[in-house]
Amino acid sequence: MKKSLLALMLMGSFATFGIAATTLLDKATQEDIARHRAMATAHENAAKCLESGKSDEVCEKQLQVECKGLAIGKFCGMKHTH
Template sequence: MKKTWVALGCAALALAMPVAAHSDKAGATVSEHVRKDIKRHRAMAAAHEAAARCLESGRSEEDCQQQLQAACKGLAIGKHCGMRHQH
């Protein structure tokens, strides 16, 4: 349980981290829309990493899926947090 809270804390920190300004090879800055998209992708990645750690800890797939859904609420479309894969 302690690992779950640590993973959720890490995911929260990832959400709170400011997105550094990126620029392409031509030197133009990235639009605000793209910056927000980058932030969402990083947040989803952190949520998926926490879900992977949850499964590694031996918790049930159902528990870990519920944790993933809670962490991804408002980030992605659907209940799979932007990802689907085979089982």
């Protein structure tokens, strides 16, 4: 019984710490996190575009539209070899 209670208390404190850490992030960090998530979504959409059989040019244009204002460069902050 004591072990179960201790486990519940530890889980509660970890959950509280996790919530506190999230709220302690400054606005700039939160905005940076949001940009990274948006870029990741845009890249996932580009991968799905390519999987659907569309050309690289079409998918790159879609990526550029989705990433406008998010990252530096026309490849949404990421470029790789083909």
